[in-house]
Amino acid sequence: GAGVSQSPSNKVTEKGKDVELRCDPISGHTALYWYRQSLGQGLEFLIYFQGNSAPDKSGLPSDRFSAERTGGSVSTLTIQRTQQEDSAVYLCASSANRGRVLHFGNGTRLTVT
């Protein structure tokens, strides 16, 4: 079956604009994760969903970042008033059970100019 799908694959935006990043997890996977991958920083946890609820939002860097998940499936990560330091690859992953094997998407490369 299809793996985790993320769109867009690349996004260039001007500083101050809002962006939405989309993640389609593997069908039937209840857990969904967002990570940020920056050069030299490794993988930074942002938020975790179990079903439609987010029991752990501890990694969201500021209140400009938010995420939602609907129907226990698609998730959207929104960054408002983007800043240059938001430039990174945003990775989504899903898992059939909590905290175990994660299946990653190809990521969205965000560039804020």
Added chain:
Amino acid sequence: AQRVTQPEKLLSVFKGAPVELKCNYSYSGSPELFWYVQYSRQRLQLLLRHISRESIKGFTADLNKGETSFHLKKPFAQEEDSAMYYCALSDTGANSKLTFGKGITLSVRP
């Protein structure tokens, strides 16, 4: 708090040489440890997990609770092993997440 430390950013070896990618963790509970790999232009994927105790692509990793380490080893490196490797930790609690180290780039030269 959970923490994963990969002390080196880059390891460069010749083909056929042994490889050891270091990983240390900090966690007070009962962790699960993983190694994930990202080959060039491919998505991040699971390489192995400690509870499986299996060898994948010739790689092994043993959890050493005394030293809080989970080093990844391969006796004879191949060029196709060149990739970015991440060590990760998950607790076994109800609302667990995976905490990753900063990763290490392995370069295997011919």
